[in-house]
Amino acid sequence: MWRLNAVRHKAGRQGSDLExxxxxxxxxxKELRRARKDSQLVSKRLLLNDDEEEDxxxxxxxSDQVVELFNIVRHGxxxxxxxxxxxxxxxALRSPSAHLILxxxxxxxxxxxxxxxGPNPQCRLEAARCLHELSHSPHSEVDSLRLRQATPxxxxxxxxxxxxxxxxxxxxxxxxCPDSENVRDMLLAQGIIPALNNCIQIHRTxxxxxxxxxxxxxxxxxxxxxxERIIPAVLASGLIPRLLSVLTPDSQFGLGPVIECAWCLHYxxxxxxxxxxxxxxxxxxxxxxxxxxxxxxxxxxxxxxxIELLIWPLLRxxxxxxxxxxxxxxxxxxxxxxxxxxxxxxxxxxLQTHPALARESVWVLNNLTAxxxxxxxxxxxxxxxxxxxxxxxLPFSHGINIMVLRVLGNIAHQGREYCLHLAQAGLLPALxxxxxxxxxxxxxxxxxxxxxxxxSDPQLAExxxxxxxxxxxxxxxxxxxxxxxxxxTHLLEHHLLPHCPVDTSASQ
Amino acid sequence: MxxxxxxxxxxxxxxxxxxxxxxxxxxxxxxxxxxxxSFRSQDGExxxxxxxxxxxxxxxxxxxxxxxxxxxxxxxxxxxxxxxxSPTARQCEFRCYISGCSQVFSTVExxxxxxxxxxxxxxxxxxRSLPSARLLDIHIQEWHDSLFSIxxxxxxxxxxxxxxxxxxxxxxxxxHSGLDLDQSMHxxxxxxxxxxxxxxxxxxxxxxxxxxxxxxKDHVIKIHKYPSDFMFDKVKRIKNIxxxxxxxxxxxxSMEVSMSVSEPEGVCEVLSDQPEEEEYMEINHxxxxxxxxxxxxxxxxxxxxxxHDTAPILSVTIQPTTNQQRxxxxxxxxxxxxxxTVCFGQGSVxxxxxxxxxx
Numbered sequence: 001m002w003r004l005n006a007v008r009h010k011a012g013r014q015g016s017d018l019e020x021x022x023x024x025x026x027x028x029x030k031e032l033r034r035a036r037k038d039s040q041l042v043s044k045r046l047l048l049n050d051d052e053e054e055d056x057x058x059x060x061x062x063s064d065q066v067v068e069l070f071n072i073v074r075h076g077x078x079x080x081x082x083x084x085x086x087x088x089x090x091x092a093l094r095s096p097s098a099h100l101i102l103x104x105x106x107x108x109x110x111x112x113x114x115x116x117x118g119p120n121p122q123c124r125l126e127a128a129r130c131l132h133e134l135s136h137s138p139h140s141e142v143d144s145l146r147l148r149q150a151t152p153x154x155x156x157x158x159x160x161x162x163x164x165x166x167x168x169x170x171x172x173x174x175x176x177c178p179d180s181e182n183v184r185d186m187l188l189a190q191g192i193i194p195a196l197n198n199c200i201q202i203h204r205t206x207x208x209x210x211x212x213x214x215x216x217x218x219x220x221x222x223x224x225x226x227x228e229r230i231i232p233a234v235l236a237s238g239l240i241p242r243l244l245s246v247l248t249p250d251s252q253f254g255l256g257p258v259i260e261c262a263w264c265l266h267y268x269x270x271x272x273x274x275x276x277x278x279x280x281x282x283x284x285x286x287x288x289x290x291x292x293x294x295x296x297x298x299x300x301x302x303x304x305x306x307i308e309l310l311i312w313p314l315l316r317x318x319x320x321x322x323x324x325x326x327x328x329x330x331x332x333x334x335x336x337x338x339x340x341x342x343x344x345x346x347x348x349x350x351l352q353t354h355p356a357l358a359r360e361s362v363w364v365l366n367n368l369t370a371x372x373x374x375x376x377x378x379x380x381x382x383x384x385x386x387x388x389x390x391x392x393x394l395p396f397s398h399g400i401n402i403m404v405l406r407v408l409g410n411i412a413h414q415g416r417e418y419c420l421h422l423a424q425a426g427l428l429p430a431l432x433x434x435x436x437x438x439x440x441x442x443x444x445x446x447x448x449x450x451x452x453x454x455x456s457d458p459q460l461a462e463x464x465x466x467x468x469x470x471x472x473x474x475x476x477x478x479x480x481x482x483x484x485x486x487x488x489t490h491l492l493e494h495h496l497l498p499h500c501p502v503d504t505s506a507s508q
Numbered sequence: 509m510x511x512x513x514x515x516x517x518x519x520x521x522x523x524x525x526x527x528x529x530x531x532x533x534x535x536x537x538x539x540x541x542x543x544x545x546s547f548r549s550q551d552g553e554x555x556x557x558x559x560x561x562x563x564x565x566x567x568x569x570x571x572x573x574x575x576x577x578x579x580x581x582x583x584x585x586x587x588x589x590x591x592x593x594s595p596t597a598r599q600c601e602f603r604c605y606i607s608g609c610s611q612v613f614s615t616v617e618x619x620x621x622x623x624x625x626x627x628x629x630x631x632x633x634x635x636r637s638l639p640s641a642r643l644l645d646i647h648i649q650e651w652h653d654s655l656f657s658i659x660x661x662x663x664x665x666x667x668x669x670x671x672x673x674x675x676x677x678x679x680x681x682x683x684h685s686g687l688d689l690d691q692s693m694h695x696x697x698x699x700x701x702x703x704x705x706x707x708x709x710x711x712x713x714x715x716x717x718x719x720x721x722x723x724x725k726d727h728v729i730k731i732h733k734y735p736s737d738f739m740f741d742k743v744k745r746i747k748n749i750x751x752x753x754x755x756x757x758x759x760x761x762s763m764e765v766s767m768s769v770s771e772p773e774g775v776c777e778v779l780s781d782q783p784e785e786e787e788y789m790e791i792n793h794x795x796x797x798x799x800x801x802x803x804x805x806x807x808x809x810x811x812x813x814x815x816h817d818t819a820p821i822l823s824v825t826i827q828p829t830t831n832q833q834r835x836x837x838x839x840x841x842x843x844x845x846x847x848x849t850v851c852f853g854q855g856s857v858x859x860x861x862x863x864x865x866x867x
Contacts, residue, residue: 028584032577039568041576043583215583222567263579270567292518299510299518309582312575316565323562337526341517348510355597356574363563363571370560379534385513397600399571410560417534433616438603448558456538475623479605490555 039224044175045215046136047168049129060095070102074111079120086115086126093133099142102134113150121162128154128168135175144176144183151176151190158195163203167212170199174216178223188230192220193237200242207257210246214260217243221267231273240268240278244286259309262287266313266320275324284321284333287314295342298349308354311346315357319364327371337380340365344389347400355398362393362403369410378411378418387411387425394430397442401434405445412452419456427453428460428467435472440481447476447487454495461495470496646708659705 035041061069069089076082092098102108115127131150134142154169173192176183196213203209217239221231234240243261265283269275278284291314294307322330343365347358368377381387390408394401408427412419427449434446450469454461464470473496476488520526565571602619604611606627613619629644630637633652638644649656706717707724711732718724728734 025581029577029581032580033573036568036573036576041580043580045583267567270565272564272566296518299515301510306582309579312579316572316575320564323564331528335528337528337531338518341514345510345514345518348514351597353596354574354578356571358597360571360575363565367562370562374560375536376528376531376533380528380531382534383531384517389511389514395599396597398597400597401600406560409558413558413560415535415537416539417536421534434600436602436605436616436619438601438612442600445558448556451556452558471623471628475605475627484605487555 042178044136044178045171047132047171060097061092063097063101066092066098066101067105070105070108070111073115074107079118079123082115083120083122083126086123086130090126090129090133093130096138099134099137099139103142103146109147109149113153116150116153121165125165125168128165128172132168132172132175135172144179147172147176148183148186151187155187155190155192155195158192158199159202161202163206163209166199166203167209170209170212170216174212174219177216177219181223181225184220184223184226184230187220188233192216193230193233193239197237197239197242200239204242204245207254210257211260214243214246214257214264218260218263218267221264221271227271227273231268231271234268235274235277240265240281240283244282247286247290255304255306255310258290259306259313262290262310262313262317266316269317269320272320275321279321279324279330279333282333284318284330287318287321288334288336288339290314291318291342292336292338295338295345298342298345303349308350308357311350312357312360315346315360315364319360319367322364322367322371326373327368327377328373331376334368334377337384340368340377340380340386341384343368344386347393348389351393351396351400355396355400358393358396359398359400359403362390362400362407365390365407366403366410369407374410375414378414381411382418382421382425387422387427391426391430394434397439401437401442402439402445405434405442405449409445409449409452412449412456416456419453419460423453423460423463428464428469432464432467432469432472435469435476440484443476443481443484444487447484447491451487451491451495454491458495465496640712642712643710646710650705650707656705 032041066089069085069092073082073085073089076085093102109131112127112130115123116131118124118127131147131154134147135144151173154173157169158166158173160166173187177187196217200210200213203213217234220226221234243264246257246261247265265278265287269278269283291311294311294314297303297307324330327334343361346361350357350361368374369381381390387408390404393404408422412422431446431450434442435450437443437446450464454464470492473488473492476484477492479485479488567576599614602613602616604613604619604622604627606623609627611622613622626637628637629639629641631644631647631652633648636647638647651657706719707721709716709718709724709732710728714732716724716727716731718727728738729736
C-alpha cells in the first residue's frame with residue numbers, strides 16, 4: 001500500500017503472526033466502534049524514520065537512563081554532539097514509558113523547543129522527532145497542553161521549505177488536534193489554518209506533505225464542536241480550491257493525499273455550515289468527476305487496494321451537497337450521466353467486501369431522486385437501464401434493500417410513466433419476494449412502493465395478481481405487526497379485490 | 509461481478525451521449541383522480557405515508573459507522589490485513605406472517621414451500637391443510653357440510669333398514685320379510701329423502717362418484733392404482749373430554765366446543781413431516797358391515813374391528829393429530845397415551861357425527 005510503510009501507528013508496530021494480528025485487529029475494531037459511539041473516535045499517526053526501518057526491536061531503557069540522556073541534551077554545548085544526543089533521546093522515546101519520565105523532568109519541553117528553533121537543522125529535525133513521539137503518546141498525561149509551548153513554532157515552520165521537517169511538524173500538530181477543544185482554539189488563534197493553506201501551496205508537488213496537510217486538516221475539522229469557528233475559518237481560507245486540485249482525476253499523487261483531502265471535504269460537507277459555498281467553489285463537480293473516474297476503474301476491473309477509502313468520503317460529500325440547493329440549480333455540476341452508472345456499479349462491486357459502502361452509494365441515489373426536480377435523474381435511470389441493477393440489490397439486508405426501496409419509491413412518485421417503466425424493469429416480482437421478508441421495515445416500504453404502482457395504473461394491479469401477489473398480501477393481513485397489516489388491507493381493498501372476481505378465500 | 513451493461517456504460521468513449529440534459533425526460537404526473545383517491549381512506553387518514561425525502565447525514569450518523577471504522581483502521585495501519593472481518597452483505601431472511609407461525613427461512617423457496625404446505629388450502633373449520641383446492645373442496649363437503657352429513661347418515665340408516673327388507677328394484681331396497689313392499693310409500697320416501705350424497709373420486713379428472721367411502725376407496729385402489737395404505741379419509745373420532753379441553757387450552761384454536769369433540773380427518777390430509785408418534789385408537793361407529801380400512805396409516809391408527817351385531821367397542825383415548833398451524837418444532841405432547849391393544853369399556857355410538865354424545 002502506498003505510503004503505509006512510512007506512516008504507522010504504534011499498534012501495528014509489533015510484528016506478530018497473522019492470527020494474532022487478526023485477533024488484535026478485531027479487538028481494535030471493537031474499541032473503535034465503542035469510541036465512535038461515545039463520539040471519541042480519534043486516531044493518531046506516527047511517522048517512521050528512515051533509520052528505524054532496520055531497527056526492529058525497541059530497547060526499553062530504565063528510567064535513570066532516560067533521565068541521563070535528557071540531562072546530556074540539556075547541558076550539552078557541543079552542537080555536533082547534540083544532534084547525536086538528541087537522536088539517542090528520540091530513540092529512547094520509542095518506548096512509551098520514557099514519555100512519562102521525560103515530562104516529569106523540569107523544563108523538558110522547553111529544552112526540546114529550544115532545539116527545535118536552534119541554528120542546527122539536524123538538531124531541529126531530531127527535536128521535532130522527539131516532540132512527534134510525545135504527540136503520539138498513549139499516556140493521557142502526555143497531552144497536548146503539555147506540548148503547547150511547541151505549537152506556535154510548529155505552526156510557523158509549516159511555511160518553511162523543508163519537506164521532511166514540515167511533514168513532521170504537520171503530523172505532530174495533527175496528533176494534537178483531537179485532544180481537546182482548548183487545544184483547537186489555541187491552534188486556531190495561533191493561525192494554523194492560514195499556515196496550512198500556505199503549506200499546501202508551497203509543497204503542492206510533494207505528495208508526502210500534501211498528505212500530511214490533509215491529515216492535519218481532517219483531524220482539526222472532524223473533532224467535536226468545530227462548526228462555530230473552525231469550519232467557517234476553513235471555508236473562508238482558500239483551502240478548498242487547493243484541496244480540490246488534489247482531486248483531479250489524473251493526479252500523479254497516488255491515493256494517500258487524495259484520500260486525506262477527500263475526507264476533509266466530507267467533514268466540511270456533513271457539518272452543513274455553508275454547503276452553498278462549497279458547491280460554488282466547485283466541490284460537487286470535482287467530487288462527481290472523481291467518482292465517475294473511479295466508477296470507470298471499477299468497471300474495468302482495476303480496483304486498487306484501498307480505493308474504497310477514497311470512494312467513501314466522496315460519496316458522503318456528494319450525498320450531503322445534494323441538499324445544498326434545488327437540484328435544478330446543481331444540475332450543471334451533475335451533468336455526466338455516468339455518475340448514475342457509477343453509483344449503481346459501486347454496490348455491485350463492493351457488496352460482499354463493504355456492504356456499508358454499497359448502502360451509501362444507494363443513499364446518494366436517493367438524494368438524487370427524492371428532490372422536487374429529480375425527474376431528469378429518474379428518467380436517466382430508465383434510459384441507461386440501471387433500474388434492474390438496483391432491483392438486484394433487493395435481497396440484501398444491512399439497510400441496502402431499504403435504501404433501494406426508497407429510491408424505487410422516489411421514482412414511482414414521479415408519475416404514471418415512471419411506474420410503468422418500473423414494472424417493465426421487473427419490479428413487481430421482486431416486490432413479491434420482498435413482501436415475504438422477515439424485516440418489517442422492508443415489508444412496509446415494499447407495500448408503499450407497491451401501493452404507489454397500483455395507484456398509478458390499474459393494469460399494474462392486474463399484473464401483480466398475475467404474479468400471484470394476492471396470497472402474499474393476504475398472508476400479511478395475519479401478521480401481528482399493525483403497520484403492515486393496515487397497509488396490506490388497504491391495498492387489497494382499494495386496488496386488488498375490485499379486480500378479482502375469483503374468490504380468494506380458499507387460499508386461507 | 510459487474511454487469512456487462514454497466515461496464516459498457518462506464519467505459520464508453522463517446523461522452524456526448526452521456527449528458528444528463530440530453531436524455532429525454534419521461535412525463536411526470538398521474539392521471540387525474542388516480543393518485544389521491546387511493547391514498548386516503550374514507551376518513552382521510554393516510555394509509556400509505558411514504559414521500560420522497562433527501563437525507564442529510566452528519567458525521568456521527570450510524571449509517572457512517574462502518575466507513576469511519578474502516579478509515580480509522582487505515583489511519584492506525586490495521587487495514588492491510590487481507591482477511592476481512594468486516595461485515596459482509598447478508599441476504600434477507602423471509603418470515604411467515606401467519607400469526608402464530610413466525611417461522612423464518614433463508615430462501616424464498618423454503619418460505620413458499622412452507623406456506624404452500626401448511627397455510628394454503630386450509631380448512632377453516634378444522635385447520636387441516638390439504639394439498640390442493642379440489643381436495644379442500646371435497647374435504648369441506650364431506651366433513652363440514654351438515655347437509656352432506658345428514659344425508660350420509662340417513663343413507664346409512666336406510667341402508668341398515670334395507671338390509672333387513674326386501675330389495676327395492678329402484679334402489680335395491682329390500683322389503684322386510686314381514687311386510688309387503690309398499691312401493692308407493694317407499695317411492696314417497698325417496699322423494700322425502702333426497703338422493704344420497706356422492707363421494708367423489710379423489711383423482712382429478714375422473715369424475716366418478718360413489719355412495720360410500722369404501723366404494724370410493726376401492727375404486728381408487730383398483731382403478732387408479734393407489735396403494736392400499738394411502739391416507740384415506742378416516743372416520744371421525746370421539747375424543748375424551750379431558751383431552752379435548754386440554755387441546756383447546758393448549759392450542760387456542762377454535763375447535764368445536766361440544767362435550768365430546770370429534771376431530772375430523774381429512775381426505776388425503778397433509779400430516780407433518782415428522783413421523784407421527786402419538787398413537788390413538790379409532791372408533792368404528794359406522795354401522796356398515798365390514799371393517800374400516802385397517803391398512804390405512806398403520807403408524808397412526810389401529811382400528812378395532814367390530815361386528816355390528818354386537819355393540820362396537822369404544823375407545824376413548826385419542827391423541828390429537830397435528831394442528832397444522834402450530835410451528836413444526838413445537839409439537840405438543842399429550843401425557844395421556846394409550847397403547848395399541850388396550851381398549852376400555854363398551855358402549856354404542858349413536859347420533860350424528862360431529863355432535864357426539866357424552867360417552
